[in-house]
Amino acid sequence: MLFWDIKHPLSRFLLFLTSLNLSHFPRDNITENRDIHLDWDAAQAKANAFVARLNLTEKIHMVTGASSIDAGVCIGNIRPIKRLSFNGMCFSDGPAGVNRAELVSVFPSGVTAAATWDRDLIYQRGIAIGEEFKGKGAHLMLGPAVGPMGRHPLGGRNWEGFGPDPYLSGASVAATIRGVQSTGVQTCTKHFIGNEQETQRSNTTAPDGTIIPGISSNIDDRTLHELYLWPFTDAVKAGTTSLMCSYNRLNSTYACENPKLLNDILKKELGFRGYVVSDWFATHSTTSSANTGLDLEMPGELNPYGAGALPGRWYFGDFLLRAIQNGSVSTDRLDEMVSRVMVSYYLLGQDDNYPSVDPSTIAVIVANEIGLPMAQKIGFPFEVVPARDVRANHSSLIRQIAVAGTVLLKNVNSTLPLQKPKYIAVFGNDAADITDGQRTDNYGYDIGTAAIGGGSGTIRLGEIISPLDAIKIRAKRDSTQVKYTTNNAVISAGNFQGIYPLPDICLVFLKTWASEDHDRVSFELDYNSTQVVENVATWCNNTIVIMHSAGVNTLPWAIHPNVKAILAAHYPGEQSGNSIVDVLWGDSAPSGRLPYTIPKNESDAAAPIANQTGSKDWQADFSEGQLIDYRHYDANSIEPLYEFGFGLAYTTFEMTANLSVKAVKQNPPETPDSARQIEVGGHPDLWVELLEVETAVSNTGSRPGVAVPQLYISFPSSVPEGTPVKVLRGFEKVQLEPAQSKRVTFKLLRRDLSYWDVVSQTWTLPAGEFVFRTGFSSRDLKGEAKLKVRGV
Numbered sequence: 001m002l003f004w005d006i007k008h009p010l011s012r013f014l015l016f017l018t019s020l021n022l023s024h025f026p027r028d029n030i031t032e033n034r035d036i037h038l039d040w041d042a043a044q045a046k047a048n049a050f051v052a053r054l055n056l057t058e059k060i061h062m063v064t065g066a067s068s069i070d071a072g073v074c075i076g077n078i079r080p081i082k083r084l085s086f087n088g089m090c091f092s093d094g095p096a097g098v099n100r101a102e103l104v105s106v107f108p109s110g111v112t113a114a115a116t117w118d119r120d121l122i123y124q125r126g127i128a129i130g131e132e133f134k135g136k137g138a139h140l141m142l143g144p145a146v147g148p149m150g151r152h153p154l155g156g157r158n159w160e161g162f163g164p165d166p167y168l169s170g171a172s173v174a175a176t177i178r179g180v181q182s183t184g185v186q187t188c189t190k191h192f193i194g195n196e197q198e199t200q201r202s203n204t205t206a207p208d209g210t211i212i213p214g215i216s217s218n219i220d221d222r223t224l225h226e227l228y229l230w231p232f233t234d235a236v237k238a239g240t241t242s243l244m245c246s247y248n249r250l251n252s253t254y255a256c257e258n259p260k261l262l263n264d265i266l267k268k269e270l271g272f273r274g275y276v277v278s279d280w281f282a283t284h285s286t287t288s289s290a291n292t293g294l295d296l297e298m299p300g301e302l303n304p305y306g307a308g309a310l311p312g313r314w315y316f317g318d319f320l321l322r323a324i325q326n327g328s329v330s331t332d333r334l335d336e337m338v339s340r341v342m343v344s345y346y347l348l349g350q351d352d353n354y355p356s357v358d359p360s361t362i363a364v365i366v367a368n369e370i371g372l373p374m375a376q377k378i379g380f381p382f383e384v385v386p387a388r389d390v391r392a393n394h395s396s397l398i399r400q401i402a403v404a405g406t407v408l409l410k411n412v413n414s415t416l417p418l419q420k421p422k423y424i425a426v427f428g429n430d431a432a433d434i435t436d437g438q439r440t441d442n443y444g445y446d447i448g449t450a451a452i453g454g455g456s457g458t459i460r461l462g463e464i465i466s467p468l469d470a471i472k473i474r475a476k477r478d479s480t481q482v483k484y485t486t487n488n489a490v491i492s493a494g495n496f497q498g499i500y501p502l503p504d505i506c507l508v509f510l511k512t513w514a515s516e517d518h519d520r521v522s523f524e525l526d527y528n529s530t531q532v533v534e535n536v537a538t539w540c541n542n543t544i545v546i547m548h549s550a551g552v553n554t555l556p557w558a559i560h561p562n563v564k565a566i567l568a569a570h571y572p573g574e575q576s577g578n579s580i581v582d583v584l585w586g587d588s589a590p591s592g593r594l595p596y597t598i599p600k601n602e603s604d605a606a607a608p609i610a611n612q613t614g615s616k617d618w619q620a621d622f623s624e625g626q627l628i629d630y631r632h633y634d635a636n637s638i639e640p641l642y643e644f645g646f647g648l649a650y651t652t653f654e655m656t657a658n659l660s661v662k663a664v665k666q667n668p669p670e671t672p673d674s675a676r677q678i679e680v681g682g683h684p685d686l687w688v689e690l691l692e693v694e695t696a697v698s699n700t701g702s703r704p705g706v707a708v709p710q711l712y713i714s715f716p717s718s719v720p721e722g723t724p725v726k727v728l729r730g731f732e733k734v735q736l737e738p739a740q741s742k743r744v745t746f747k748l749l750r751r752d753l754s755y756w757d758v759v760s761q762t763w764t765l766p767a768g769e770f771v772f773r774t775g776f777s778s779r780d781l782k783g784e785a786k787l788k789v790r791g792v
């Protein structure tokens with residue numbers, strides 16, 4: 001969702017560059033479980049009592065957002081009702097921290113969190129993010145995102161979510177929601193569903209005035225269940241209080257007025273008890289939306305101070321009032337809408353002493369848009385007050401997550417970690433602090449490190465530790481010299497003019513910008529990246545490439561003999577420099593694994609962005625079904641450059657070839673017990689453990705390290721066509737000292753072993769033999785076992 005900054009989300013960033021913090025930080029062990037008990041029934045009773053006290057106007061207000069100084073100053077507001085001591089609700093962006101705010105932390109993005117493959121770190125990230133929203137007085141965080149998943153490698157928002165594998169994405173979103181909601185802040189899991197590209201994501205108006213509808217994602221029932229809906233199911237099960245319906249159409253009906261999607265699947269099948277909120281301006285009707293399951297329209301009624309810049313109109317408010325009065329929407333339905341909003345509020349105890357909204361919020365938003373001096377000059381009605389500092393000590397956690405989400409892709413002859421080099425040359429626009437620079441929609445700012453992407457998921461970079469700054473400080477300890485050159489200088493001075501003597505180590509920092517509102521146009525990293533690496537590698541035998549990227553890239557230079565090491569550091573957040581220094585010098589080991597596949601050639605990757613420019617009815621048939629990312633490479637026997645799940649360490653690991661698979665429940669029935677009631681998260685039987693798979697992993701190298709053993713399963717041949725060759729169904733992150741060995745157990749639930757039968761409309765356990773494989777990536781499989789789950 002975007003607001004005023006629809007075209008240039010980063011254009012007016014104010015950068016407050018502050019001093020470096022290089023202090024050592026503790027390594028946290030598994031966090032205590034801080035989950036709060038979610039008592040939906042008790043919250044429901046309170047919500048019903050609240051609804052019973054409202055008059056009709058107030059009910060309409062509860063389901064129609066509003067923006068005005070009276071209603072609230074957040075990007076989404078529910079008006080207060082003074083007579084009931086209800087202070088309203090404040091909704092803020094986005095999935096990696098509080099956007100449009102000052103004195104907040106910039107957390108690693110979703111794709112970085114997923115690359116850690118570490119449920120505990122992701123949980124801690126959720127707690128810290130939640131604390132910052134709460135500190136700012138926001139009742140709801142507009143995130144996490146699990147849509148887009150990444151059907152298209154170039155999708156503009158893929159980095160906001162947890163990647164294209166439903167199991168990894170589902171585990172990540174669940175840990176995030178538990179973490180955020182443990183602080184009392186609501187989550188809004190988005191974008192529901194099929195919002196896989198930005199191009200024509202919503203309706204546009206052609207020059208001749210015709211309205212061209214948003215793209216229609218046409219997704220078959222089984223693909224929806226086994227792929228795109230999967231992580232949303234985990235989100236509902238984890239207790240997410242709201243879901244955001246997306247801009248696009250699904251099967252030609254807008255997601256925010258799609259009855260099958262919202263009523264049948266989300267509310268009935270998944271047992272969702274919270275509310276559905278529209279993406280900003282994604283509502284297209286009054287009666288249909290209300291009757292098909294939309295519970296709250298955002299941003300709703302527009303505001304006096306920004307209305308001119310806002311597109312579209314609203315559909316609830318007085319329009320909903322009329323629909324109630326003429327009987328086309330029932331009062332019962334209106335009451336249900338309000339109670340769904342309030343059940344979420346009571347569920348997390350937000351009626352009890354919730355912090356007020358940081359009064360600096362409005363000033364920060366306006367400053368972002370037109371600049372504070374101009375705003376004051378034209379008499380905007382706000383007071384400039386100091387912002388609340390909500391950062392606490394989150395920087396050390398941010399640094400730890402960034403290290404854990406950095407993937408070592410290549411490390412010839414143990415070039416890394418560095419061994420006190422005499423002279424390091426640092427190259428690339430991505431190494432330095434952010435300058436205003438040239439900015440285009442495709443490439444972001446030219447000079448400056450990419451710590452996070454753009455759009456509503458961005459965060460103001462109040463404090464950013466650039467790689468160059470951190471490298472200089474670390475290098476000083478060993479009296480290492482450091483020299484820096486930008487991309488253009490490397491290209492125009494291809495003969496290494498000015499570089500003397502030849503460096504021992506050349507660090508090339510490359511980036512890929514991505515933002516809401518447009519898809520990426522290139523697989524290669526930005527700013528002539530290939531030429532930059534080639535020019536450096538021509539002269540420098542120890543070239544190390546570090547990428548700060550939104551996700552999938554092609555790396556035509558990866559096999560160059562002088563490119564000795566490659567690190568995919570994703571969008572690391574504000575501690576970018578400190579975290580990469582930890583990895584480069586080996587103070588910490590990079591322990592990330594790829595949450596997506598890197599192709600040898602862009603023609604190997606699946607599903608380009610649908611571009612039907614000129615059409616008046618954009619249709620995207622998801623005809624590849626479930627075969628996205630590694631499933632596509634498997635099904636078509638394409639060799640990737642670096643596969644899903646891959647990542648090296650500073651040590652080596654081994655895994656046993658024999659695994660034990662044992663049934664926890666003997667001979668389970670084919671389908672869940674139809675006599676049992678649906679609960680939050682769907683049929684309770686789907687969450688029952690059926691099997692355990694055990695393997696053992698050991699550290700065979702000389703340094704401590706973190707292994708990520710993974711479990712993939714292949715379904716029996718009795719399953720219908722379109723089934724992936726194999727799917728991820730388990731992972732663990734295991735810290736190992738040299739020569740240490742640990743057993744790893746993966747627990748498989750009924751859902752993990754079922755396919756969605758479109759005829760019976762049930763998750764079904766297939767007959768026949770499953771194959772279980774454990775390994776270190778989707779292509780590096782060490783152990784294998786076979787077992788029938790049914791009929792044994």
Ligand SMILES: *[C@@H]1O[C@H](CO)[C@@H](O)[C@H](O)[C@H]1NC(C)=O
Pocket residue numbers: 026027028029
């Ligand atoms: C984490 O646990 C390990 C062993 O389980 C212990 O040696 C270490 O001191 C702990 N670290 C912290 C920061 O508590």
Ligand SMILES: *[C@@H]1O[C@H](CO)[C@@H](O)[C@H](O)[C@H]1NC(C)=O
Pocket residue numbers: 055056057058081082083
């Ligand atoms: C509902 O209550 C509000 C006060 O919260 C009041 O201003 C309004 O007039 C009432 N509306 C009706 C229709 O009674």
Ligand SMILES: *[C@@H]1O[C@H](CO)[C@@H](O)[C@H](O)[C@H]1NC(C)=O
Pocket residue numbers: 203204205211212283284285311312313
């Ligand atoms: C999108 O469609 C809605 C009607 O469904 C309309 O109100 C709005 O102006 C349209 N926006 C654009 C940019 O075409």
Ligand SMILES: *[C@@H]1O[C@H](CO)[C@@H](O)[C@H](O)[C@H]1NC(C)=O
Pocket residue numbers: 218219220221222250251260261
């Ligand atoms: C979308 O259409 C496909 C193909 O007809 C169908 O399998 C699927 O169930 C539909 N999904 C929804 C939510 O209507």
Ligand SMILES: *[C@@H]1O[C@H](CO)[C@@H](O)[C@H](O)[C@H]1NC(C)=O
Pocket residue numbers: 286287319320322323324326327328
């Ligand atoms: C009732 O009101 C709604 C909202 O204004 C309008 O869309 C609808 O056409 C009306 N229906 C009838 C039967 O008047």
Ligand SMILES: *[C@@H]1O[C@H](CO)[C@@H](O)[C@H](O)[C@H]1NC(C)=O
Pocket residue numbers: 026028393396397
């Ligand atoms: C941050 O501070 C809290 C208490 O203030 C402490 O419990 C926690 O361990 C600290 N975390 C880190 C990563 O330093």
Ligand SMILES: *[C@@H]1O[C@H](CO)[C@@H](O)[C@H](O)[C@H]1NC(C)=O
Pocket residue numbers: 412413
């Ligand atoms: C790795 O190091 C060894 C020993 O120094 C050397 O012989 C070999 O050529 C190196 N390999 C590469 C690819 O640089």
Ligand SMILES: *[C@@H]1O[C@H](CO)[C@@H](O)[C@H](O)[C@H]1NC(C)=O
Pocket residue numbers: 443491526527528
């Ligand atoms: C790529 O390099 C050329 C010079 O060779 C330069 O003109 C162009 O602006 C560069 N492109 C980008 C995106 O930096």
Ligand SMILES: *[C@@H]1O[C@H](CO)[C@@H](O)[C@H](O)[C@H]1NC(C)=O
Pocket residue numbers: 541561562
């Ligand atoms: C660097 O590598 C090239 C081959 O790529 C080799 O010819 C040259 O001798 C090496 N230079 C040094 C200084 O090691």
Ligand SMILES: *[C@@H]1O[C@H](CO)[C@@H](O)[C@H](O)[C@H]1NC(C)=O
Pocket residue numbers: 556600601602603
């Ligand atoms: C990538 O594939 C395209 C089309 O198949 C081909 O023309 C091109 O040479 C390939 N590039 C590389 C680097 O292999």
Ligand SMILES: *[C@@H]1O[C@H](CO)[C@@H](O)[C@H](O)[C@H]1NC(C)=O
Pocket residue numbers: 199519520521609611612613
């Ligand atoms: C879609 O096609 C149009 C017209 O060819 C082009 O201008 C635009 O850049 C394309 N968009 C994307 C995301 O590729």
Ligand SMILES: *[C@@H]1O[C@H](CO)[C@@H](O)[C@H](O)[C@H]1NC(C)=O
Pocket residue numbers: 656658659660694695696
């Ligand atoms: C694998 O086999 C060895 C030797 O028989 C045994 O000690 C070990 O427990 C087995 N590992 C697993 C995971 O079953």
